[in-house]
Amino acid sequence: MQPFVYNALPSRVVFGFGTLAQVAEEVRALGCSKALVLTTPQQRASGEALVRQLGDLAVGLYDNATMHTPVEVTREALAVVESVGADCVVALGGGSTIGLGKAIALHTDLPQVVIPTTYAGSEATPIIGQTENGLKTTQRTLKVLPEVIIYDVDLTLSLPAQMTVTSGMNAIAHAVEALYSKDANPLISMLAEQGIAAIGRALPRIHANPEDREARSDALFGAWACGVCLGAVGMSIHHKLCHTLGGSFDLPHAETHTVVLPHAVAYNTDAAPEAMARIARALGAETAARGIFDLAAKHGAPIRLADIGMKEADISRAVEIACSSPYWNPRPIEPAAIRQLLDNAFSGTRP
Ligand code: NAD
Numbered sequence: 001m002q003p004f005v006y007n008a009l010p011s012r013v014v015f016g017f018g019t020l021a022q023v024a025e026e027v028r029a030l031g032c033s034k035a036l037v038l039t040t041p042q043q044r045a046s047g048e049a050l051v052r053q054l055g056d057l058a059v060g061l062y063d064n065a066t067m068h069t070p071v072e073v074t075r076e077a078l079a080v081v082e083s084v085g086a087d088c089v090v091a092l093g094g095g096s097t098i099g100l101g102k103a104i105a106l107h108t109d110l111p112q113v114v115i116p117t118t119y120a121g122s123e124a125t126p127i128i129g130q131t132e133n134g135l136k137t138t139q140r141t142l143k144v145l146p147e148v149i150i151y152d153v154d155l156t157l158s159l160p161a162q163m164t165v166t167s168g169m170n171a172i173a174h175a176v177e178a179l180y181s182k183d184a185n186p187l188i189s190m191l192a193e194q195g196i197a198a199i200g201r202a203l204p205r206i207h208a209n210p211e212d213r214e215a216r217s218d219a220l221f222g223a224w225a226c227g228v229c230l231g232a233v234g235m236s237i238h239h240k241l242c243h244t245l246g247g248s249f250d251l252p253h254a255e256t257h258t259v260v261l262p263h264a265v266a267y268n269t270d271a272a273p274e275a276m277a278r279i280a281r282a283l284g285a286e287t288a289a290r291g292i293f294d295l296a297a298k299h300g301a302p303i304r305l306a307d308i309g310m311k312e313a314d315i316s317r318a319v320e321i322a323c324s325s326p327y328w329n330p331r332p333i334e335p336a337a338i339r340q341l342l343d344n345a346f347s348g349t350r351p
Pocket of ligand 1: 095
């Protein structure tokens with residue numbers, strides 16, 4: 001056994017079908033009685049239903065959560081928190097809504113009950129990314145780690161098929177990079193392999209039938225497992241590239257992860273053989289990179305940066321940004337090879 005250091009994160013997880021019914025109980029258990037419900041404009045109806053369900057425990061709804069947590073949106077939400085006298089937030093939605101809850105907690109220390117409806121995994125991490133003047137910065141602080149996560153599989157049945165696949169690939173990316181992280185440890189590596197396997201099994205079934213409850217349950221479990229990996233250990237070149245492409249070129253989050261991941265894995269293949277063997281085993285694939293590529297390609301996800309808003313002329317600048325302050329990576333960062341990685345991702349070549 002290699003020596004390791006592991007920090008466990010405190011968080012309460014309630015997982016099941018129909019668990020949305022337990023929100024009031026969880027709010028009360030935190031000693032709170034004035035919940036501000038957060039969501040996006042697209043999920044407003046679900047937010048309104050939750051406010052009705054909470055009755056006297058809810059003091060309002062803020063439904064303008066936005067991707068990449070722009071600081072202007074956080075300021076607007078903080079003004080609502082103050083005007084309604086909220087003593088906790090209840091975030092219902094994907095990573096964007098949960099990001100807003102975290103931003104509010106960063107400023108106010110209010111406790112968070114979060115109800116994830118995608119597989120992004122933000123709910124399980126002490127990480128917050130925020131965007132100001134077109135620049136996205138991230139920080140790690142326990143202040144933003146949600147106190148309670150309520151996973152209700154029923155809420156994921158409405159996640160559209162394509163978003164299910166890209167969001168699932170986003171989750172797999174966390175577990176993949178956890179397996180070759182510089183602070184990898186045996187507990188998180190086990191969870192990573194289980195998370196990849198659960199999502200790998202679930203996506204083909206959900207693609208065939210989005211209302212397959214057992215597969216939805218596997219996928220949501222996988223999302224939690226992969227989110228825990230993201231929260232526990234450092235990420236490498238894949239996350240650096242996605243951070244660059246999302247933050248500086250405004251590419252969509254889950255789709256970017258989906259397209260880049262097989263190529264980032266191919267880049268690291270020779271430098272992290274044990275991790276690669278575990279990823280391939282979890283996916284039942286011949287190689288890690290091909291297993292990941294095929295999972296996306298066979299289930300209707302985008303596979304080319306060219307198809308999700310990247311301009312070929314911007315690749316050089318993306319290479320420059322990604323290589324200028326790189327995250328630790330098992331293979332040294334070689335700008336010419338990173339250029340090749342992005343060229344492959346741009347054209348969607350099978351690795
Ligand atoms: P998202 O939260 O922006 O959701 C995308 C769209 O899908 C939204 O319109 C949303 O309302 C809708 N939606 C969500 N769940 C649905 C459902 N079940 N049915 C129907 N519609 C649904 O997208 P995301 O990929 O979950 O999150 C991306 C954001 O999360 C990015 O800003 C990213 O940086 C952040 N993130 C942060 C962390 C972290 O640890 N800090 C981790 C992962 C992602």
